[in-house]
Every structure is written in structure tokens, then in C-alpha cells.
């Protein structure tokens with residue numbers, strides 16, 4: 249795959265993140281759960297189950313959480329604290345409001361059931377995770393480029409570094425700060441879009457970089473050990489705006 253040269257394309261600062269329509273994004277991407285969403289949850293739970301010694305409660309950050317509780321559902325059983333590190337003010341407000349509401353949307357009931365099933369028995373997981381999430385979650389407004397180094401035990405990132413810029417150098421910088429935000433030996437897990445031409449939220453265009461597993465592995469090998477990136481759920485058509493499958497990365501922070 250031909251990579252873009254470093255500074256080519258529109259950068260992160262050129263998009264109107266504070267006009268990001270959170271509810272429109274939620275409805276478009278998660279309004280009707282798709283088997284690929286369930287697959288993302290299963291591979292993420294599989295990585296988290298293996299992260300660090302079983303029984304260790306982890307301090308976890310999710311980067312670019314957006315209007316999406318799936319990252320929390322995947323990490324909640326392993327976490328003593330969860331930080332959502334999200335840039336758009338609209339998404340920060342949406343996440344905080346969502347965590348105040350104990351009446352789970354049907355979509356959250358579905359995705360939480362998938363996460364619970366992926367963990368399997370013995371975890372004592374509640375029917376409704378929202379009250380526990382409220383206790384453990386901190387929603388912070390911040391940019392991936394400003395993540396503090398070596399601050400968490402594990403980090404997750406779902407469709408963020410490649411979906412915030414068209415520039416290869418910014419993508420690599422975002423991956424670097426993501427990987428370095430975790431203490432040495434900690435777990436990294438991230439999902440990336442493949443073969444996307446960008447995405448549209450409420451008629452506003454947002455960027456996506458085209459990536460291959462090889463590119464992702466090359467970028468992460470600078471910052472992590474045991475790097476593994478693989479194509480999952482690839483189909484020949486676009487399922488939703490900008491989405492036709494994903495690459496899942498795991499690694500150990502160095």
C-alpha cells in the first residue's frame with residue numbers, strides 16, 4: 249500500500265471537532281448494532297482478559313472515546329479506574345450525560361450483553377453497568393497529542409488516530425503518544441478503520457487515512473513490543489459511512 253507522504257492532506261486542526269454531532273454519530277454508527285461491532289468487542293475483551301495478571305485492577309485510558317460506551321464495556325471488568333480522553337466538547341458533554349442515565353438504551357443493553365458473554369462466567373458482572381461506570385469513569389477533554397506519558401496501566405483506542413487526520417505524520421504522532429501514555433509492560437489495544445474514504449457526520453466531512461496492518465505494525469514497533477496488527481471483519485462493501493472492516497492492534501508498552 250502506498251502511504252501518503254508525511255504532511256500531505258488535511259490536518260486534525262482543520263476539522264470542526266466542536267461541531268461534531270454526537271447523537272447523529274451514535275445513531276449512524278451504533279443505532280443498529282452490526283455483527284462487526286460485536287466482533288470489535290470480542291477481540292478487545294480477549295486482549296483485555298489477557299492484559300496483566302488476572303485479578304489486577306487496571307487504571308485504563310480510552311482515547312477518542314466519542315459518543316460510544318463500547319470501550320468502557322470492554323474494559324470495565326478489568327478496571328479500577330477508566331478515563332475517557334476525548335477532544336470534542338460535544339462528545340465530552342454527551343458522554344457525561346450518558347453516564348448519568350441509568351436507563352440503558354437498547355443498543356447499550358445489546359453491546360453490554362456481548363461484552364459480558366465475551367468475558368464469560370465468574371466475573372460477577374451486573375445486569376446494568378452504568379452505575380459502576382459512573383463510579384469509575386472520568387471524562388477528560390484533551391487531545392491525543394497531549395496525553396501525559398507513562399500514566400496508565402493499559403490504553404485502548406477505537407477508530408481515532410486514523411479518523412482525525414489525513415496526514416501520515418499526525419497519525420504516527422497520535423500512535424506514539426497513545427503508546428507512550430502507558431507504563432512499560434502495560435497493554436495497548438486499538439482498532440483502526442480500513443479502506444475508508446473518510447466519513448460524514450450530520451453532513452459534515454471528517455477524515456480517514458488509508459492503512460494496512462504492515463503500516464500499523466511499523467509505526468507501533470517504535471514504541472511497543474509484541475506488536476500484532478491483523479485485518480478483521482473485512483467485507484467488500486461499505487457498511488456505514490467510511491466503514492468496511494477494521495484492523496486490530498495489540499502490543500506491550502515499552
Ligand SMILES: C[S@@+](CC[C@H](N)C(=O)[O-])C[C@H]1O[C@@H](n2cnc3c(N)ncnc32)[C@H](O)[C@@H]1O
Nearest residue numbers: 312313314316335336391392406407408411412
Ligand atoms: C471516528 S470517531 C471514533 C469515536 C469512537 N471511539 C468510536 O469508536 O466510535 C473519532 C473520535 O476522535 C475524536 N478526536 C478528534 N480529534 C482528536 C484529538 N486531537 N485527540 C483525541 N480525540 C480526537 C473525535 O472527537 C471523535 O470522537
